[in-house]
Amino acid sequence: MNKVPTSEPGKSELLNDAMMNQRTPLVLGNWKMNTLPEEGRLLARQMAPTIKDGLHRRVDWGLAVPLTHLGLMATELRGHGLMGAQDCSMHERGAYTGEVSAAMLSASGCDFALVGHSERRQYHGETSIQAGLKIRRLQEQGMMAVYCVGESLEQRQSGDYATVLQTQLHEGLQGEGLSLDSSALVLAYEPVWAIGTGLTASPEQANEVHALIRDWLLRNRGPEAAAAVRILYGGSVNASNAADLLAGPEVDGALVGGASLQIRAFADIVLSAS
Ligand code: PGA
Numbered sequence: 001m002n003k004v005p006t007s008e009p010g011k012s013e014l015l016n017d018a019m020m021n022q023r024t025p026l027v028l029g030n031w032k033m034n035t036l037p038e039e040g041r042l043l044a045r046q047m048a049p050t051i052k053d054g055l056h057r058r059v060d061w062g063l064a065v066p067l068t069h070l071g072l073m074a075t076e077l078r079g080h081g082l083m084g085a086q087d088c089s090m091h092e093r094g095a096y097t098g099e100v101s102a103a104m105l106s107a108s109g110c111d112f113a114l115v116g117h118s119e120r121r122q123y124h125g126e127t128s129i130q131a132g133l134k135i136r137r138l139q140e141q142g143m144m145a146v147y148c149v150g151e152s153l154e155q156r157q158s159g160d161y162a163t164v165l166q167t168q169l170h171e172g173l174q175g176e177g178l179s180l181d182s183s184a185l186v187l188a189y190e191p192v193w194a195i196g197t198g199l200t201a202s203p204e205q206a207n208e209v210h211a212l213i214r215d216w217l218l219r220n221r222g223p224e225a226a227a228a229v230r231i232l233y234g235g236s237v238n239a240s241n242a243a244d245l246l247a248g249p250e251v252d253g254a255l256v257g258g259a260s261l262q263i264r265a266f267a268d269i270v271l272s273a274s
Pocket of ligand 1: 030190194195196197198234235236237255256257258259
């Protein structure tokens with residue numbers, strides 16, 4: 001029996017289009033609360049040329065550094081990689097002692113900030129709703145928000161992880177006016193059980209969840225967003241496992257913690273994305 005052509009593309013065709021789209025790979029390091037400013041400067045000074053010399057196709061890369069490093073790092077990274085912060089305030093300005101606004105980050109030369117990292121959720125009680133406000137603040141300043149989502153070990157073992165991720169996506173990305181452009185929003189899938197533990201999701205597990213996330217984007221934000229938004233994998237990525245993880249068709253890059261503090265390891269991870 002002949003297939004009847006339809007004018008409306010089906011969901012799987014839209015998903016195929018989204019998958020066909022050529023997204024520029026992105027590898028970000030997250031230094032967390034490590035290094036003093038001068039050490040950081042030296043690390044970046046050596047990383048930048050090591051990466052540049054090895055690249056044979058375009059890969060975007062960058063480092064999310066402690067706030068105290070921004071001044072020095074802006075000079076080191078200019079013309080090489082993106083500079084980012086690890087968090088930002090959900091408020092625009094005002095009496096919020098200890099907070100740093102998106103406008104301040106932008107004025108310090110930041111290109112992006114992480115939002116909703118599991119360590120912020122775990123140790124500082126941050127919610128996806130708050131992460132959503134931070135994404136807004138960053139986008140208002142023309143910066144890229146890197147929204148981190150991921151399930152705990154318990155949630156993975158109970159088989160509930162798809163619901164957990166959908167809730168995080170729904171709460172963090174709700175509302176009108178959010179930019180879903182590739183330079184305004186990046187998603188990072190970071191299973192909590194894989195962060196800093198040495199346990200990594202298998203390439204199949206990572207790719208399966210990335211496909212779930214892209215499908216969520218497609219159904220809730222449309223084919224353009226699903227095609228544009230880059231989805232990074234994070235959680236114990238190192239120089240040995242990066243190539244396999246990054247080979248997944250739905251994996252657009254990596255968010256790297258511990259290994260981003262080592263020049264050769266981080267450079268190798270960036271290069272494996274090229
Ligand atoms: P890890 O950290 O690579 O050290 O597991 C990843 C992250 O927290 O972004």
